[in-house]
Every structure is written in C-alpha cells, then in structure tokens.
Amino acid sequence: MEDDAPVIYGLEFQARALTAQTAETDAIRFLVGTQSLKFDNQIHIIDFDDENNIINKNVLLHRAGEIWHIGASPADKAVLTTCYNKTSDSRVVSCAAVWRMPSDWETGSNESPDDSAHNPQTLELLCHLDDGAHSNAACVLWEPMGDGKRVISLADNHALLWDLQESSTQATVSSSATLEGKGQLKFTSGKWSPHHNCSQLATANDTAIRGWDLRSMSQIYCIENAHGQLVRDLDFNPNRQYYLASCGDDCKVKFWDVRNVQEPVKTLEEHSHWWRMPLCTCTHTHTHTHTCYLEKKDILAEHIHNCR
C-alpha cells in the first residue's frame, strides 16, 4: 500500500469529523461530517477500494447543524451518532443525536452520482442524547464490538453512559462520571477501549489523558501533561490492549503504555508542518492497523503508519 500514491478526496465544506465504519465488513468505509455555518451539512460516505486504489463516495444531508464529531455503530452499519452545533437566535448549542441512514442510499448513488450530489437524501433521526441536564456534547462513543446498544457521550466535564432501547429510538442515562478539579474542566475527546470486555474509557481534557473504569465509573489512570499543548485525539491499539496513541497541538503523536504512564513509549514529531498539526484524528480500521489523519479541512488523505 505504501507504494501507491495517496488517495485524495475533496469535500465542498470544511470538515472535522471522521470515523471508520466498523460494522461494514465488506469494504473499507469512512464517514466524514462537514462543518458549515450557512449551508446544510453533509455526511460523506467514502468507500476505499484498496485493490484499485480508488474511492467511491455518497453524500447524505445532516440538516441539524455543523458536525463536530461522528461515530458509527459497530453493530448496525446504517446507524451513526453525531455531535453537532445548532445555531439559533445568536445561540450556539452543542447536541448529540443518533441517526439512521436512509435504507436506499447505496442504490440511489449507484444510479446517478450527479443526482445524489444535488438532491442528497436526509438522515433519519432516531433519538437525541439529551437528558436535559447536560449539554455541550464533545463526542459520542460507541461500545466497540458491542451490539450497538450502549454509547458514551462526553459533555463538558461529564461522561454519560447511555442505553439505547427500542431500536435506538430511546436513550436513557444508565450511569455517569464527572471530572472534578479546579477550573473549568472540559472533555475534548475520548475513546472506548475495545479491550478488557469494553470496560475502559480514555478521555482527554486539555493536556491530560485519563482512563476510566466503566463498571465503577471511576478514574484508573491519568497522564498529566501528556502533550505540551491540547490533546486533540487518542485511540487504542486494537491488537495490544495496553497501548494508546494520542496526538496534540504540539505536533506530536505519542504512544503510551497505560501501565506505565510516566514516559511515552514512542514519540513521533514529524508532523511539524502547517496542514497536519491540529486536525489529526487517529483512527484504526479493523482491517489495517493504520492511522488515518484528517488533514486540511476539506482534503482527506490517508497515511499509513505501522503502529506496533
């Protein structure tokens, strides 16, 4: 794969949200959510054909607002979550919701790609992840390898564990954890560990990375000052249970062993140029242990890193 030229795909709008669709086992598929304050936002479904090294795309409309985070259900490839900003009357509200893709998006796109660009189909809302008490969701995490019934949302300084019922049309908070400390702490991102029976969660706030035990909803480890500047995103190695990767505004990608958080296992510092710095998102697809960076807002490229 390294031999091939990078595959580049352009979007109309700026985008910040990217995820791999793990429920889709036949293809390597990514979902991208766009950010536009003035137009209807879109979700781009991108299939990467690694045999031919080409990309197929489909577009769905996400009218609720600009997408800050996107998550695909591990069980149902038609279900996804987004965190989005809704602007109304000089107020910006961050919400989280569970959506279902229209059943016929694939067929529609196949018939006439041009039409789909002009008249894209709209997502169907399943439920809001809103219990009335917590707002400003930063991200929504699906239980990895789960049955698509449990999600965690990170809202301000709370981590909320939701149970989705009745085909995901109803959501209730089953438990929650709160980040305590001085100042206005706020989760910026997180990842649900696929190891240990999916009982662990890692979150990032400012420059710190924290691990949580979901059974007791208590903190199990904390990497203070994991990065010199804000931690943008993190992810678990799908093959090695204690290994964690993180990236931050200091232009570094670090690899951690959560059993010994004093020092990173490895630090990559090659991302020191303009485009890549703050917007990288680590994503492991389950066919390849590689990292896919979302680079400059509307340019998607794929970089392969062997993270061993």
Add this chain to the structure above:
Amino acid sequence: MESSRKRRVHGMLKLYYGMNEEGKAAEQAKSLDPCDINGPHFDHEVFLNKLRRECSLAELMDQETCMVKQIRSLDSDMQTLVYENYNKFISATDTIRKMKNDFKKMEDEMDGLSANMAAITDFSASISGTLQDQHAQITKLSGVHTLLRKLQFLFELPARLNKCLELQAFAQAVRSHRRARCVLQQYSHLPSFKGIQDDCHAIMDKLAQELRQKFRDGGSSAKDLSECVELLLQLDEPAEELCDKFLSHARSRLELELQALEAEITPCPSASAVKDPPARRLPSAAAAGSPTDNLPKTGATPSPTSNTDILEFIDRGCNEFVSSLCLVITSYQELFITHAQTGELASKNIPQMASAKLNAFVDDLAARYFSLVERRIQEEKGVGDNSLLVRALDRFHRRLQAVTKLLPGSAVAHRGTEIVMRAATERVKQYLSALQSFYMDSLTDVRQALATPRLAGASGPGGGAHFGGAAASGRDAPTSLPELLSSLSASILNQIKSVLASVHLFTAKDITFSNKPYFKGEFCSQGVRESLVVNFIKFVCQSSRQFCDNAGDKGGSTPPALLLLLSRLCLDYETSTITYILTLTDEQFLVQHHSPVTPVTTLCAEAREAAQKLLNHYVKVQGLIISQMLRKSVETRDWVNTIEPRNVRAVMKRVVEDTTSIDVQVGLLYEEGVRKAHSSDSSKRTFSVYSSSRQQARYAASYTPSAPMDTNLLSNIHKLFSERIDIFSSVEFNKVSVITGIIKISLKTFLECVRLRTFGRFGLQQIQVDCHYLQMYLWRFVSDENLVHFLLDEIVGSSAHRCLDPAPMEQSVIEVICERG
C-alpha cells in the same frame, strides 16, 4: 785581536796535527788559492811574483815589514807552545811512574786477604758441625710444646665451654668448639679423647638447646636473633627449619605492626558514612571567586574518615612495616643466602631453598600490607587536597623500591605500582563526580538566582520598561543574565583547571611513579583526557539535554531563562570552550594519543546539538506560555453574544508585553540576527482579506448555493502550494529567530482556537481589532514580517469563516481603536 790571533794559532796547530778533517772542505775552497799565505797550497813563487807584479815598492816594503812582524810573532807563539807541552809531558811521566809503585803494594795486600778468608771458612764449618745435634733437639722440643698446648686446650675445653655457657658467651663457645671439633673427630678412637668429645657434645647440645630456646622466645632484638641463627647454623642445625623459624618469628613481629596499621583504619566506617557527603563536595559557590585557594582550604580540614591522614598512615606503614620488612630481608639474606653461598652449606641447595621461602614470605606479607593500604586509599574520598594523596602514594611507591632492590625477582614493586594506578584511576573518577556535582550545584545556584525577584528598577533598560515593571520583574530574567552566564562558565572552567592541576600532580617530575609508562601514556590520554575532561563535557551536554527530555511536556519545571542560559553555555562550549579545555589538557599532560580518543569535533557537535535542543525547547516553553494565555482568552468567551469592540482585549496587550520581555531576555544572550527588510508601513498594513475587493466576491459567492466552494477551494489550493510554515521547526542561534519561533507557535495556537469557535458579528470584529493590534507590535520582532501578516490573515479569515454574520469592521475604526488602546 789577541783572541783572534790565538784562534788562528790553534787552527794552525790543528792543521798541523791533521785534526779537524771535516773543516777542511770549507777551507780547501779558499786555501786552494796559492796566494793565500795561510793556506796549505801556498806557493811562495806565485805569491812573490804576484807581489812583484802588482805592488809598488812602498807597498812591497810595507808587505815585507808586515811579513817580518808576523813571522816574529809566530815564532814566539811556537816557542810558548812547545814549552807548555813539554811541561805537561813531564808531569804525565811522573804520574805513571807513581802508579806503577802503588799497584805493586796493593797486590801484596790482596794476597793477605784471601789467606784470611780461607781461615774464616774453616772456622765456620767446624762451628756448624758442633751445633747440628742441638738444633734438631730444639725443633723436636718446640713441636712437643705446641702439641701439649693443643692437648691442654682440648682437656680444658669442657670446662671452658661450661664457663662460656655460664657467662652466656655463646659465640666464644661455638668458636672454641669449632676449633676442637675436627681433632676430636679424628682421634675419637682414643678413649681419653672420646671422653672429651662426649663431654663437649653434651655441653654443645645444651648450648644449642639454650640457643634454640632463646630463638624461640623471640624477645631478643633482630641483631641478637641473627646472631643466634648464625651460631645455630654453625652448629649444623638444619637450615630449612631455621629459615622457617626465623621467618615465622619475623612474621609475628610484622603482623603486630600490620595490626597496628589496621587498627587505624577499622574504627572509622560508621563515622565516614555520616560525615562523608559534605566532605566530598567541592566548595561550590565560593569556588566562583577564587578557585586557586580552594584546594588548600579544604586541605586544611582533615579528612574525617580516620584519625590520621593518609600521608601519616603511609608514613607509618613505610617506617614501621616496610623498613622492618627490609631489615628482615637483609638479615635473612645475609644469614641464609650470602653466608651460605660461601660456606660449605652451599652444596646443599640451601640458598635456593631459602630464597624461595623468603619470596613466599614477602609476597604474603606484602599482599596483606597492600590490602590495608588499598582499604585506606579507598577511604580517601575527599577530593580536597590531592597533593597529600599523591605524596602518600609517592612515598609508598618509593619505599617499595627498597624492597625491590633487596629482592629483585619479587612482584612487590609491580603490585605496588598497580595499587598506585588504581588509586589514580579512582581519584580521576572521584574528580569527575565532584565536577559533576559541582556543575549541578552551580545550576541550582543559577536557578535560585533566577528565581529571586529583582528590583523593578534593576530590570531592563531595554524595550521592556515602557510596558511596566510587572511583567518584566516577574517571569522575566534579571539583567544579570549575562553575568550569571559568565560567572557560571568561569567557575566551571576554573573548577576544571583546578582539578586538572590536582590531577597533574600524579605526573609531576619529582614523583617516582610518574615515569611509569602508565602515567606517561594511558593515564594522560584515557584517564585524564577521556574519563575526566571528555566525560565531563559529555555530562554537561547530556544533563542539558535532560532538561529538554524530562521536563519536556511536564510543564515548566525548568525556568525558561535557565534553558536559555544553558543553551548559550553549550553554544559557547561549541565555539571555543571545548577546544580550549582540550588544548589545555593536551598541553599540560603532553597527551600522546596511542589509543583513539574522542576528537574535538565530536564533542563540539554534541554541544551544538544540546544548545540547539535547549533553544528549541526554550521556544516551545515560551510559546506554550503565550499560547495558553491566548487559548484561555478564546475558549472562555461567548463570541456570539459579545458586544461591539471598543478596546483591544487586555490579553493581547499582555501577549505583546511578554513577547517584549522575552525579546529583552533573549537579547541579553543572543545576537540580533538578520531580518528581512521592513516595508515602510509595516504597522499600518491592513489585512488583505478584508480590504481587497476579492473578499467581497468571496462572500458574495458564498450565498450562491450552486458554487459554494469556488473561492474557498481556490484560496486553499493556493495556500497548499504557497510557502509552508514549519511551526515547531528548529530555530537559529539568534534573537530574531527565537522570537519568530515563539510568535509562530503563539499565533498558530490562536488560529486553531479560533477555528473551534463560532462568532457573532462583534466577535469577528473583536478578533479583527486584536489582530490589528498584534500586527502593530509583533512585526518588529520577527525575521520576516510577512509571516505575522500571513498568520494574522489566517486568524481573521478563519474567524470570518466561523462567523454567523460576517460583517467586518471598517479599517479606519480598527485603527482608531488600536491606537487608542
């Protein structure tokens, strides 16, 4: 006249008697002339003819008178001569006649003499004939006398021996016995002699017993002892046994001395454990001033590890143990080796046996002594006064030479040298650790000096002043940053020099071991140059790097000013100090590089790398501090519902102030650096995004759904291919580059924070105002002002993009607000 005449007369007489044959040849030449009246070939005819022919009458007359006169005088001369000779002849005749008479008389007397002699011979023969008998008798008698005296000696021997025994005069007894022994042995078949022999044996056995007892008791002095041994040897005691006894005796005494030495070491370990660390440290802060009188100062306070200092200890060891050992060796060799070689014992291989025993003995004891010395040296950890140790080692080494001289084959000297080498190597290690701890202490001092707040008046006469003292005195470095740097580097350099001087003592000319090949070669190159100097430089670089690695992302545990200062220090090392130190070392120690040594360039590269890393880290830390301010200011504000901007936000002023104070701080240590030429209206520049008509087109286009992305995409693609800006790239060693790096990081963070927010109309306008303000002040710090323009453009552009109602503020209004605030 008279004399010449006389000579002439003699000459003529000679001529007459045919003497003086050899003179003739000369005279012949002139006397061949027949006219020469004096010549032998005178021809009167020719002469007369010639006269007659040539002369006048008067002349002839004169000639004649002259001639007559001459003839007359000649005649008288002749007469005189004849008379004289006659007289002589007469007296000679008289003498001969007289002699004839005398000889006759003498002959008669000689005859008388010979007759007398014959008579004497007869008498003498008759006398000796009569005396013959008596002579033989006397000879016999004297022989008997001597024999009798010998016999008397023998008979008296037992009594005499007993008396000697009583008087303890063993030597005399042995001497007497030796004299009698052979005779007694020879005549032992005679009963009387047998008795004497037995008596003697019994007494001598007793004597030997007594001697052995004395020997065993060991109370006697070495001299007595050796006398004992000598006597016993003479009494045919087995030499091997004696050797063993002698050595074991000597051993017991030497061991006592060793124990006394050991007693000086043992009581201390507990005390040393407590007191050691403070003693080991070099005087740190005081060293900066006068490092030359450092060493004496610490030397004055004795090492607390033991009661006696090392020199005293070694002295005692030398004076007591080594000299006793030498004494033992000498007397042993005299007794068993030198002595035995001449005597009859040589045949029994005794010298070989004895020297083998001696070697084993010396090796064993020396090993114990060495282990003691080594223990003592190991306790010598205070690096204060090296001269004491060197002198002690020198004495130690020097005194061992004596042993070597006595025992040429012994390994003692070699092992002693090894101990000295080990001690020297150990010492070098201690100096390295002392240097390292000195360096770390100095850093702590610097850190404290940096942390101590300076009076506001003392800080920055530079650009920082007009922004108010608060920022300048808080995080900012005091103006003494260059002073701190110079005093730090000077004190380190001085410390290195004084350590080198101390170590140099090991190779001083008057030290005996300094001419060993180890101290000439390996000690200088591997020991001093590599393990001390090079390792220290490496340590400096490494510890500097650790400031970047450890403190790295864990926040600013290291004050930024320290990073800056260390970076400058490393850079100075790279440019000059390392070369200087190594040249100094090589010169002082005349290092000859037999083995490969670390080249200067490698060290310089390492130092440069450390300096670069430190400076980069400094940029990151300072950038992070400003970034945090900007981030907080963006994140904590509700940008949608903000009011119309009236002022520049305070945080922007703070950013400019901090940047200015960093600029001052860096300017204290680093040169200005080059920057691109400023355009004439740098601070007045407006943001192209908003002033150009293109901007309008961009927003107008945005409202057309059919082509929502043209201009955006175009501008993005344009950016993709425009010059890339490395945010966290390495900086150069100058002020402008450092400040540029910090500003890049800060503005980039600002940009990224803005992109995460949503703005209302006034929010956007506030960003415009802030950016314009930054533009007004920051351009002067950076190498390329376009960089600031570009980043600020991006910020304003991004906030416009994230704006719900993008209505930019009038440029003129922005300018008014900025100039007011």
